[in-house]
Amino acid sequence: MRPFTYEQAPDARAAVQMAAVPSDAHVRSPVQFIGGGTTLLDLMKLDVMRPATLVDITPLEKAEAGRIQQTPQGVRIGALVRMSDAAEHPLLVQQFPMVAQSLALAASQQLRTMARLGGNVLQRTRCPYFREIAYGQCNKREPGSGCAALDGHNRLHAILGVSEACIASYPGDWAQALVALDTNVEVMGPRGPRVIPFAELHKPPADTPHIETTLVPGELITAFNVPASAAARRSLYLKVRDRESYAFALASAAVGLDLDGERVRDVRIGLGGVATVPWRARKAEEALRGQVLDEAAAEKAAEAEFAAARTHGHNDFKVPVGRQTLVRALMAAKAMEV
Amino acid sequence: MGGDTKATGVSRRGFLASSASTAAVPLAAGVLGAGAASAQAPGRAPDPRAPVDMVLKVNGTDYRLPLDIRTTLLDALREHAGLTGAKKGCDQGQCGACTVHLDGQPVLSCLTLAVMAQGKAVTSIEGLEGRDGTLHPVQQAFIDNDAFQCGYCTPGQIMSAAACVEQGRAGDEAAIREFMSGNLCRCAAYPNIVAAVKQAAVVKTGRA
Structure with missing residues (x-):
């Protein structure tokens, strides 16, 4: 070091x-x-x-940044809260199940105890070509150097939001819940505080994969505001991985449903493991809104979302796995008792 | 293993621990004010390599150590405080062999800066047994259930298991496996480790 x-x-x-x-x-x-x-x-x-x-x-945890508070709109989660504390917080477990579950299914107990939520959403990719400096090509690490993953070992890489410059997968879980639930992010910067939609925090790689967020350099995330909703209550996080625990997602889905009988009044979907950024599945949501939710409708929605997928060989399997993960999550959310 | 130690009076662990302490002679356990090498000449930019005086509270004892700011808690324990119980497996936060408790919570000491562990209570495997040498129920359960083969991951396993039991998270096998999933065992002693955690949980709660 x-x-x-x-x-x-x-x-x-x-x-x-x-x-x-x-x-x-x-x-x-x-x-x-x-x-x-x-x-x-x-x-x-x-x-x-x-x-x-x-x-x-970490001294910020003694003030508001270290707390989870109910607000008139929903919940305010401080950026210095530990993953392990948020995963078990009763308000999140009961009113925002996908938020609590995405944290409980992430990493290991030690890492959940250590990691804070502000840093969690800024977690860097696990692309092996990014993590190993012996590889000369990584546009994220050395802008303009190329991407070794395009024709390298890319089993764990992204299929949505990719570019010719980078196919690194966004590794986190919690962010999928945040992007699905229209979360706002409170940020402190050199010019004072500001609020940005979580969906605008991460930047797809395009031709500048080394610029991962829209944060101005020096800005600090201080809190997340998650609005309460019927879809947040009937929600879950489904994570498919190579082993049962302590592994990054091959595919994951944060799904929230507001149902009128069998019909979808509102639906929120965040996808993980398959995309370069926390992925809001708006095409799938659009296909489902107003429809009767059954397996056929769920499959059609998943197909609509993954139609834009671009694979690179080893990660071809992520298209069917990603689709099936979303279908399973939708049907499980429908079956929830709320 | 224990028999050999008693017979010769020299053990590998004892040797390693005493060499580490020797290397850190003026700095070892509880010695105050030693080597306060804050080597910053006035009027010059601070040298990031200059040692910084740190105080770590480990197993109830204050250790005053002048350390490079880059020193992880794991290296501070093993190389400077002479506490070699926490193990360096991957040094990347992937294996769990270095697990210790910070204020009662299990953390990876290889991904914790020593400077950030100041002011917190560090508990390592050496601090788990009672003052009279009575093994912690989790330690005893690991022996009773033969919950290891080579033993390298065991200190980390036991620290995670102790937290699991202490926090009441050993309710069923699935819960135990999730809580313990950050501790890898290349010998795959997992079934016995789970059995040991279950036994220790029964000892703590007094019910099966």
Whole structure:
């Protein structure tokens, strides 16, 4: 690991001041915030991330950033809350099952205990060509160098939202629930606080895969606001993976339903394991809204969403697995007792 | 294994632990104020390589250690405090061999900076047994159920298991397997590990 200086930030404003960096720095910024450190320290050991300064934001957990609070609109979840605490929070378990389940099914108990929710959504990809600096080609790590995954080992790579420059999969689980439920993100920045829709936080790779979010360099996520809804109550997170626990998703679906009898009044779908960013499945939602939900309708919706899939050989199987995961999740959500 | 140790009076673990402590002579357990090497000359930019004085509370004892800021909690324990119980498996947060407790919660010490563990109670495998040497119920359960083969992952397994039992999360086998899934065992002693956690949970709650 390269040397760095370490500072502790007493609050969000101080943290942002300490992290003042050039505006083109993005994820390669020389200053990085550290919470749980589970992604950052890992990538620093691998020499993929090379910050000169770490700003420790864990003191923020003593204030609002460390709390989960009911609000008139829904729930406000602080960015320094631990994954393990949110996974078991009664309000989330009861009113937002997909939110709690996506956290409970992620990582391991140790990592859930360490990792904080703000950092969780900014988790970097597990693409092996990104994580191993011996590979010369990675547009995410070295802009313009190429993408070794296109014709390399790409079994775990994305099939939605991909570009010629990058097919790295977004690895997280929780973000799928957030994007499905129209979450807003509270951000503190050099010019004060602002609020952005979660759906606009992550950027598809296009031709700049090294720019992963729309955050201005130095900005800090402080909280997530998830609106309550009937679809949030009748919701679940289904995760399909190579082993039963402690594995990244091959395909996952965060599904929320508001039903009028058998008919779909409203539906929210986030897909994971298959896309370059937390994926809101708007085409599938559109195909389902107003329809009677049965297996045939679910299959049709899944086909509509995955029609745009682009595979690269080893990950061809993700099209049928992704479709079936969504169908299973929809039928399971319909069968829920709420 | 234990018999050999008593017979010769020298064990591999004892040797390693004492060498590590020797390397850190002025800094070892509870010694105060030693080697406060904050090597920053006035008027110069701070040298990120200069050691920083840290105090880690491990198993109830304060360790004052001047450490490179990059030092992980795992390396601080093993290489500087002479506590070699927590093991370095992958050093990437994937295997769980380095699991310790921070304020009672299981964490990966290889992905924790020592500087960020200050002010928190660190418990390593060495701190689990009673003061009189009585094994923790989870330690005893691992022996009773033969819950290991090579033993390398065992300290981490036991620390996760202790947290699992302590937090009342050992209700059924599925819950145990989920809580323990971050601890890999290349010998695949998993069935016996699950049995050990179940036994320890019964000891704690007093019911089967």
